[in-house]
Amino acid sequence: MKILWLSLIAIACHQNCLAQDAIDPAIVQKIMQAEFAYSHIPQLAQGLTDQSGGRLTGSPGFKRAADWAVQEFKKWHVSYAGTESWGPFGIQWEAESFSLDAVTPYYFPIHAYPVPWSPAADHLQGEVTTITREQSLDADWLQNHAAQFKDKFILIESTPVDTHKNFGVAATRHDQAALDTLKDTYMISSEEMKHIQVYLHNLPVCRKALKQAGAIGIIAARGNSDNGVVMNQATYGFRKNNPMVLPEVDIANEDAQRISRLKKVVLKMNLQVKASTEEVPGMNVIAELKGSNPQLNSQVVMLGAHLDSWTAATGATDNAAGCVVMMEALRLLDSLKLKPGRTIRVALWGGEEQGLHGSFNYVTNHFREKKTRQIKPSQSNISVYFNLDNGTGRIRGIFAQNNTAVVPIFKKWFAPFDTLGANTITLHNTGSTDHLSFDWAGIPAFQFIQDPVDYNSKTHHTNLDDYDHLQIEDLKQAAVIIACFAYQASIRDEKLPAKAIDNTPFIFDGF
Ligand SMILES: [Zn+2]
Known part of the structure; x- marks a missing residue:
């Protein structure tokens, strides 16, 4: 009997948790209307591309972009915006x-x-x-x-x-078959x-x-x-x-x-x-919108993308696109006065292209010791980290990174975005970018599934990666979804469920 009662209570809790995970349709509507009518994506993207130039880690171009982003954040009601050094990086070069x-x-x-x-x-x-x-x-x-x-x-x-490849199509979107058969996606296999x-x-x-x-x-x-x-x-x-x-x-x-x-x-x-002649420190840009719920606002929902790029163009799709979407998501939550419960923190990383230096050092500085792999106290304040770094393509779903407990939650969160083409949740992992640093620290951390567009054929690390190759409408869709995800994660009773912590050293599949 006691067991029956306990299981009934457990089922009730589970259903209650899932019920609270449905996003309020009025909030979704508000965010969509604001973004599709008054988007700041074009201005933000020009700021990080044309105005800043190439953003090689440690370079004057990176600094121009970082300073510009900080000033832009400060135009909104952020509680903090600034650059944060992660430690030594390398030679400043241009x-x-x-x-x-x-x-x-x-x-x-x-x-x-x-x-x-x-x-x-x-x-x-x-x-x-x-x-x-x-x-x-x-x-x-x-x-x-x-x-x-x-x-x-x-x-x-x-x-x-x-x-022969000239007879093929340069830009593609995922069809349903591709979404249904997604596998672990690493740029470089082990x-x-x-x-x-x-x-x-x-x-x-x-x-x-x-x-x-x-x-x-x-x-x-x-x-x-x-x-x-x-x-x-x-x-x-x-x-x-x-x-x-x-x-x-x-x-x-x-x-x-x-x-x-x-x-x-x-x-x-x-x-x-x-x-x-001397090495310069590496920098990340950090901005925060303080949570409005005094019980929850010491906890943080993190959004991130890497600010650094290569130099033959202005790194528009790799990865001004991701930075702009994360900035726009924060701006939407602020300008619509949606009052997130937990604090929302946006991080624009340096050093990703040289091996996730910005995000990994941020994680080791704040959340987990690099050598001893001891978890630091502030790790438990982070509910979730969302990353965007697969080009300019719209969001089609999310890699759940083998975290089975988040799947029913994300199903609810994606429900309103069926009409925007985003509804695929795969348990598979994706690699090569900054969510891996957080995943290693035991923080629920996810990269969205994005349409490939012409990322692999034309823009990834190339001379063509300029503003002209951004799909602005795709980026608006991504900003809507991420603003809703960040909001919902911020008001949820519990933090997002985490996987068991892996006690192996950090490895990733990039350079
Ligand atoms: Zn990238």
Whole structure:
């Protein structure tokens, strides 16, 4: 009998909890109307892209964006907005001018972008010699062939341009079949990660061998760098104790192929850079809207996206898009005077592209010791962390990150957004971005499922990642959903249920 009563009470509690999880339709309506009629997404996106420029971690562009975001937050009724250092990061670097042209056998321009943290190249001129990617990563081979690199630009061979892909579609949305069959989604598998560790160790060693042999610069076309797209990113070089030793640039594959086909090409390169001699600290932007419920407002609902980008464009889809959506969600809650119960905190991270440095160090500074893996007291104040970092595509659902207890809650929360195309909840994990830091600290942490659009074909880490490639209507939809999720998490009686804490060291699938 007693057992029966206890189970009846348990069922009643469960139903009560689920009942409180239905979002008030009037709130949803208010947020939708405000966003679809008076969105600030375009202005916010221009502030972080056109006005700030590329936002390489530690660079003046990053600082422009961070300062701009803080000032923007302060226009609203935030209880706090400012930058927060996470500790040492690396070299402050920016390019001041750059050109790369062929001068022999005739003049032609090269579509090229300097690799961040590359050293300067002061009006260098030299012939090109081509080596394979395998040779470029074989220190012994490079030493044995050292004589052929003196005063040469080294072109690392790339595969010919794949013209078949031009018959395909550049931008896509998830269809139902794709949503139904989502799996664990990592940019890099754990198997690939092992090879990458070896590569990361080997690369600086091989570059030093080329430098010692007298090479004057490295040019290469990364995968996907064709049809007007040039991928541009750095693999290492931001640490003072592991700097890049040769000027290095990413070029269009069509140019790389043309140089390879021509017998003798002489290039002229000029790269002027401003780089600090000492390392600078890494920065995150933090803003808070104080919760209105005195019983709950010491607890926090966190929204986050990374502010840093690469430099060939202005990082519009990676990831001004996510930052703008999180800022807009906070602005909606404030301007509509919805009075969230718990405090809402937005974090715009630095250092994501170099390996989740901003979010991971924030987590180790506040929530969990890095070495001992001890949980810190303030960890228990965080109800949930929501992240947006998969491009400009609208939200289609959420990766529940193996947290079965949140599934029925998210089902209720997504119910009003069926008509906006967002209703998929998968238990699968997704990786490569900042929610992983929080997940490691035992905080419920989630990345939304987003439509791919042209993220993988055109904008991710490329020269085309500018404001023009944002899908503004998609970002409005995302801001509506995240504002509603943040509000609902803030007024819920309980924090969101957490998984058991994993006692393994932090690993992630990116660089
Ligand atoms: Zn990103």
